[in-house]
Amino acid sequence: MSGYLSIPVxxxxxxxxxxxxxxxxxxxxxxxxxxxxxxxxxLMAGYERGLVWAFVGGILQDLISAVPLGTTSLxxxxxxxxxxxxxxxxxxxxxxxxxxAALGATLVAHLVSLAVLFVAGRPLPLIATLLSVxxxxxxxxxxxxxxxxxxxxxxYVARRPRRVEGFAR
Amino acid sequence: xxxxNRLFLFVVSVFVCLALIALSILGLTTPLQGVLxxxxxxxxxxxxxxxxxxxxxxxxxxxMRDQEAYVADxxxxxxxxxxxxxxxxxxxxxYDRIAALLDYTRSxxxxxxxxxDVIGRDISAFTRVIYLxxxxxxxxxxxxxxxxxxxxxxxxxxxxxxxSQVLLITDPVSAVNARLLNSRAEGSVLGQTGGGLRMxxxxxxxxxxxxxxxVTSGLGGxxxxxxxxxxxxxxxxxxxxLYQTAEVRSLNDFERLETVxxxxxFQPVDLSVFEQAQ
Numbered sequence: 001m002s003g004y005l006s007i008p009v010x011x012x013x014x015x016x017x018x019x020x021x022x023x024x025x026x027x028x029x030x031x032x033x034x035x036x037x038x039x040x041x042x043l044m045a046g047y048e049r050g051l052v053w054a055f056v057g058g059i060l061q062d063l064i065s066a067v068p069l070g071t072t073s074l075x076x077x078x079x080x081x082x083x084x085x086x087x088x089x090x091x092x093x094x095x096x097x098x099x100x101a102a103l104g105a106t107l108v109a110h111l112v113s114l115a116v117l118f119v120a121g122r123p124l125p126l127i128a129t130l131l132s133v134x135x136x137x138x139x140x141x142x143x144x145x146x147x148x149x150x151x152x153x154x155x156y157v158a159r160r161p162r163r164v165e166g167f168a169r
Numbered sequence: 170x171x172x173x174n175r176l177f178l179f180v181v182s183v184f185v186c187l188a189l190i191a192l193s194i195l196g197l198t199t200p201l202q203g204v205l206x207x208x209x210x211x212x213x214x215x216x217x218x219x220x221x222x223x224x225x226x227x228x229x230x231x232x233m234r235d236q237e238a239y240v241a242d243x244x245x246x247x248x249x250x251x252x253x254x255x256x257x258x259x260x261x262x263x264y265d266r267i268a269a270l271l272d273y274t275r276s277x278x279x280x281x282x283x284x285x286d287v288i289g290r291d292i293s294a295f296t297r298v299i300y301l302x303x304x305x306x307x308x309x310x311x312x313x314x315x316x317x318x319x320x321x322x323x324x325x326x327x328x329x330x331x332x333s334q335v336l337l338i339t340d341p342v343s344a345v346n347a348r349l350l351n352s353r354a355e356g357s358v359l360g361q362t363g364g365g366l367r368m369x370x371x372x373x374x375x376x377x378x379x380x381x382x383x384v385t386s387g388l389g390g391x392x393x394x395x396x397x398x399x400x401x402x403x404x405x406x407x408x409x410x411l412y413q414t415a416e417v418r419s420l421n422d423f424e425r426l427e428t429v430x431x432x433x434x435f436q437p438v439d440l441s442v443f444e445q446a447q
Binding site: 011014015019047048062064073077081084116120121 | 185
């Protein structure tokens, strides 16, 4: 999938994130669909493509949020970089690693966002935020990552069937 | 792509992001954000309306289901309460009845009473008989009068160990010597086939009035004196007859008797010896 196609796809994801996801809140946690899609795409399509998705997805999300522009992009760029560094590419059929990656990615993304907000002069109580938002978000994202990875994997395999043989795991 | 290129991409990306953040914090990206955010916010607004509507419908359905469950719970609770109310009304009814009987016994302190429940009635259309749940074991004997706070019911005719049979004064074979309280006229109250009462053998010279109260006279020794039988509802007097007749209505509802009093210290007088001597 070309980098240009990421814009409409991620626009849809951002809209869904902004409208549907808040309705699915459980114990203070809301699935971070943009994070999951970017992470999943990075694990399947590779770092370079994931990096484009991370940057575009972050910018689009920040356009309709109150955080400084670039905050989510920075968080997603760091997350995709760490994920690619630690896991490389993962088969669309593998659901364990993506779920574990979602756990760690949520924590890293939240820490980065909290740090940016701190620098921007909007500090949040770290421990309380981690306990009430990040922790349930990590669990929620790990669970939601499974169907997201499965769906995105089917889409990816349908578009790039020859790439499946080259997966490391 | 080799590692150095990746590192270069990462550094550039992070640098761009940091630059954007810095510009954003300084407020320099606000106009650009305002323009770029417009289409997203338009779509977001439209989708949000749809989602909110769908959520409202789903929430409404869930709420309706909750309401249905709530209504079902309330119906069950209502049924339980109604059952309880029926039981309480029954208790209240029993209390009222027993309290009335108690008042009656206090008004006639020279008599001793035993409370008994009506456990049956004669199924024959020709006799007026009830059965009580007290018998010889409770000290009951044949001939004992049976009353309620509203007046005379009859007398015990047969007794078993645990039950007794009462011939009601409305039975066609029943006859009770009576006196009218106002006119002091005496007669005999006889049961009628239809379940009514008629006072016969009243002196032609007696001045009868409707509404007068008939009570037992004590003559004949079958009943104690002064027990209310009923009230005169009509009087019949013909010149060719030797006596006057009065229709008497008992205050007792003989079809709905539940609890009665047996006068246990009254022994009927046995006049059969004198009848045989004659």
